[in-house]
Amino acid sequence: MTAGRGPTIVAPAVPAGLDTPSLVIDVGIVEANARRLGEQLRARGVALRPHAKTHKSVSLAGIQLAAGASGITVGTLGEAEVMADGGIDDIFIAYPIWAVGPKAARLAALHDRTGLTLSVGFDSVAAAERLAIAAGSSSGAPPLRVILEIDPGNGRTGVAASRAGAIAAAARNLGLDVLGVFTHGGHAYRGAGAVASAAADEVHALTVATEQLRSAGIEPRVISAGSTPTALGAAAEPVNEIRAGTYLLGDRIQVALGGSSPSAVAIAIAATVVSTAVDGHVIIDAGAKTLTKDMPEYLVGYGSLPAYPEAVIERVSDYHGVVRIPAGTQRPALGEVVVVIPNHCCPVVDLFDEFVATRGGVEIGRWPVDARGRSG
Amino acid sequence: MTAGRGPTIVAPAVPAGLDTPSLVIDVGIVEANARRLGEQLRARGVALRPHAKTHKSVSLAGIQLAAGASGITVGTLGEAEVMADGGIDDIFIAYPIWAVGPKAARLAALHDRTGLTLSVGFDSVAAAERLAIAAGSSSGAPPLRVILEIDPGNGRTGVAASRAGAIAAAARNLGLDVLGVFTHGGHAYRGAGAVASAAADEVHALTVATEQLRSAGIEPRVISAGSTPTALGAAAEPVNEIRAGTYLLGDRIQVALGGSSPSAVAIAIAATVVSTAVDGHVIIDAGAKTLTKDMPEYLVGYGSLPAYPEAVIERVSDYHGVVRIPAGTQRPALGEVVVVIPNHCCPVVDLFDEFVATRGGVEIGRWPVDARGRSG
Numbered sequence: 001m002t003a004g005r006g007p008t009i010v011a012p013a014v015p016a017g018l019d020t021p022s023l024v025i026d027v028g029i030v031e032a033n034a035r036r037l038g039e040q041l042r043a044r045g046v047a048l049r050p051h052a053k054t055h056k057s058v059s060l061a062g063i064q065l066a067a068g069a070s071g072i073t074v075g076t077l078g079e080a081e082v083m084a085d086g087g088i089d090d091i092f093i094a095y096p097i098w099a100v101g102p103k104a105a106r107l108a109a110l111h112d113r114t115g116l117t118l119s120v121g122f123d124s125v126a127a128a129e130r131l132a133i134a135a136g137s138s139s140g141a142p143p144l145r146v147i148l149e150i151d152p153g154n155g156r157t158g159v160a161a162s163r164a165g166a167i168a169a170a171a172r173n174l175g176l177d178v179l180g181v182f183t184h185g186g187h188a189y190r191g192a193g194a195v196a197s198a199a200a201d202e203v204h205a206l207t208v209a210t211e212q213l214r215s216a217g218i219e220p221r222v223i224s225a226g227s228t229p230t231a232l233g234a235a236a237e238p239v240n241e242i243r244a245g246t247y248l249l250g251d252r253i254q255v256a257l258g259g260s261s262p263s264a265v266a267i268a269i270a271a272t273v274v275s276t277a278v279d280g281h282v283i284i285d286a287g288a289k290t291l292t293k294d295m296p297e298y299l300v301g302y303g304s305l306p307a308y309p310e311a312v313i314e315r316v317s318d319y320h321g322v323v324r325i326p327a328g329t330q331r332p333a334l335g336e337v338v339v340v341i342p343n344h345c346c347p348v349v350d351l352f353d354e355f356v357a358t359r360g361g362v363e364i365g366r367w368p369v370d371a372r373g374r375s376g
Numbered sequence: 377m378t379a380g381r382g383p384t385i386v387a388p389a390v391p392a393g394l395d396t397p398s399l400v401i402d403v404g405i406v407e408a409n410a411r412r413l414g415e416q417l418r419a420r421g422v423a424l425r426p427h428a429k430t431h432k433s434v435s436l437a438g439i440q441l442a443a444g445a446s447g448i449t450v451g452t453l454g455e456a457e458v459m460a461d462g463g464i465d466d467i468f469i470a471y472p473i474w475a476v477g478p479k480a481a482r483l484a485a486l487h488d489r490t491g492l493t494l495s496v497g498f499d500s501v502a503a504a505e506r507l508a509i510a511a512g513s514s515s516g517a518p519p520l521r522v523i524l525e526i527d528p529g530n531g532r533t534g535v536a537a538s539r540a541g542a543i544a545a546a547a548r549n550l551g552l553d554v555l556g557v558f559t560h561g562g563h564a565y566r567g568a569g570a571v572a573s574a575a576a577d578e579v580h581a582l583t584v585a586t587e588q589l590r591s592a593g594i595e596p597r598v599i600s601a602g603s604t605p606t607a608l609g610a611a612a613e614p615v616n617e618i619r620a621g622t623y624l625l626g627d628r629i630q631v632a633l634g635g636s637s638p639s640a641v642a643i644a645i646a647a648t649v650v651s652t653a654v655d656g657h658v659i660i661d662a663g664a665k666t667l668t669k670d671m672p673e674y675l676v677g678y679g680s681l682p683a684y685p686e687a688v689i690e691r692v693s694d695y696h697g698v699v700r701i702p703a704g705t706q707r708p709a710l711g712e713v714v715v716v717i718p719n720h721c722c723p724v725v726d727l728f729d730e731f732v733a734t735r736g737g738v739e740i741g742r743w744p745v746d747a748r749g750r751s752g
Contacts, residue, residue, distance in 0.1 A: 021752050103395060127710070157653055157696065275500065278533065293670050319429070350665050
């Protein structure tokens with residue numbers, strides 16, 4: 001994929017008079033996104049368990065559950081604690097928690113919560129041993145539900161599918177309740193050309209892993225693939241669950257990869273032009289501590305300004321975004337509030353205490369980013 | 377500068393048993409860094425007004441003031457509010473605040489605080505007009521202290537030095553108290569070869585700007601240059617103040633640029649190896665929501681592991697750091713806690729609620745990142 005500005009995104013309407021930088025979401029678009037993917041997956045007989053690391057918000061998780069999500073996914077114990085405190089009762093921690101010391105105590109406390117259905121990822125027998133000890137699975141406590149991570153070719157975490165049977169059996173023999181297997185098709189993020197094959201890789205890896213578990217005498221109840229770009233492509237036999245996250249808010253990366261349509265982006269940053277003193281660019285008050293430095297090689301700039309499609313956010317320092325205005329193109333005025341679409345919504349949300357929740361440009365409330373900073 | 381791993385940094389000692397990821401600082405090293413630069417600048421007759429955006433901590437600002445700092449610098453109104461609430465009584469907001477709406481009200485409230493000496497940056501007559509209105513400078517309130525930003529060739533914010541007289545005079549005529557001029561030599565961050573010339577650029581721009589102000593009948597009281605790499609190089613006539621920030625904690629970028637020595641880095645991330653399932657690398661629980669994606673082209677990796685100098689953090693996703701272990705080199709074990717030196721301390725600190733404060737590897741307390749997330 002050639003690096004480019006990407007399709008022009010239809011920015012959510014932003015209320016006037018906000019302090020800047022502000023994190024704005026359009027709840028109507030959020031609800032539509034939650035419904036759309038839920039329906040598409042239901043039509044395929046596949047459950048949706050959205051990844052809440054995208055939004056870290058109990059309110060947004062509630063919208064997903066109201067739209068039929070089967071539960072939520074999180075990436076850390078801290079997110080699980082916050083979501084459980086918020087009343088979410090079915091949580092999968094899709095991460096190979098190494099349960100010793102403080103993490104063992106925290107995992108045990110979550111496992112013991114009344115009314116919470118908790119499951120946890122693992123990708124080694126050693127990690128399973130710590131999980132079993134932490135959850136008291138060998139001492140008469142109800143067994144901890146665990147799901148084995150399989151590497152579909154992403155090359156990050158997860159065991160080779162061909163080893164799934166032996167490792168799952170070892171976990172079962174430790175007293176754990178092995179629910180099934182999961183993949184993350186993160187290699188889809190290499191570019192739009194990688195999405196379809198990443199989805200196929202997930203289905204293939206999960207097919208092999210499922211057979212492996214059956215050979216070991218374990219019938220998988222959860223066969224879970226996950227990423228927004230691969231969400232529909234991976235929703236095929238034997239997969240019975242999808243763990244997409246970014247689909248809810250959208251961002252420039254998702255639009256470039258086909259995971260969101262340009263009119264389905266629900267998130268925007270309101271920023272002010274604070275300086276036009278240096279020729280050729282304007283400075284906005286959204287820098288690296290707002291937009292992050294997340295910029296895949298197939299995107300130009302650290303975010304886009306839909307109202308100024310030729311403008312490029314070419315540098316960011318902590319509180320400054322340097323927006324290059326190509327000669328002959330329109331530029332925003334000093335003092336103007338501009339709407340910025342971030343490249344990657346997940347780390348951007350983690351930099352704010354609250355969402356400005358809107359409907360059609362009208363503020364309806366401030367919603368906390370409840371699990372902000374809960375990265376462990 | 378060739379991209380490289382950079383010098384091996386002496387990692388601060390990290391207490392055993394921490395939850396991960398944790399943000400650790402060695403207070404002894406912090407204090408030594410605060411004293412060293414203060415003394416070096418005092419020997420040159422130059423004041424140090426450290427930039428608190430690096431640490432966002434009232435406690436760390438207190439260490440700087442105890443070591444003789446003349447006041448502090450911040451980048452946002454939010455940081456100023458938090459530091460003022462913490463009892464800091466002399467604050468310069470080195471940012472071209474556009475004082476309308478909520479920001480005008482917040483600026484006015486700060487300006488009216490008893491016992492607070494506040495000054496604010498600007499780089500346009502239009503911004504000065506808003507500042508004057510917000511601070512009531514035309515209606516009998518004490519005049520707001522402002523400092524004109526000059527671009528020393530960084531190409532971000534700031535007026536050309538040759539225009540400083542006219543703009544400063546316009547601000548004075550609006551009823552503002554024009555204290556002087558400031559630069560940020562951010563072009564030093566292009567690489568070690570750019571540091572000396574960036575410092576010289578700051579001195580030159582401030583020399584011209586000082587003459588400009590005098591020609592306009594304004595005797596500058598503050599002639600302020602700022603960045604850690606240029607701190608000593610720019611401490612030359614007529615400069616009378618340096619606004620370094622990162623010198624206090626250090627990081628990989630500063631060591632690469634000569635702004636910190638490899639034994640003066642006070643900050644580290646404690647992370648756990650959570651997966652070794654995929655050959656050739658290990659996964660740590662410090663990803664983009666801990667280390668950020670800040671990686672200048674002259675550094676390899678998103679952080680370094682001093683105990684494993686050949687290891688490269690070559691990818692980060694939200695909660696995963698992918699640490700490549702070159703063949704034939706030592707790798708940390710599954711479950712091991714490793715110490716990571718971040719590339720850029722400022723945005724990393726902004727991702728944590730607290731510092732684990734230590735002395736020589738022993739925890740002495742948890743210090744809040746008071747101004748976390750106050751990016752506006």
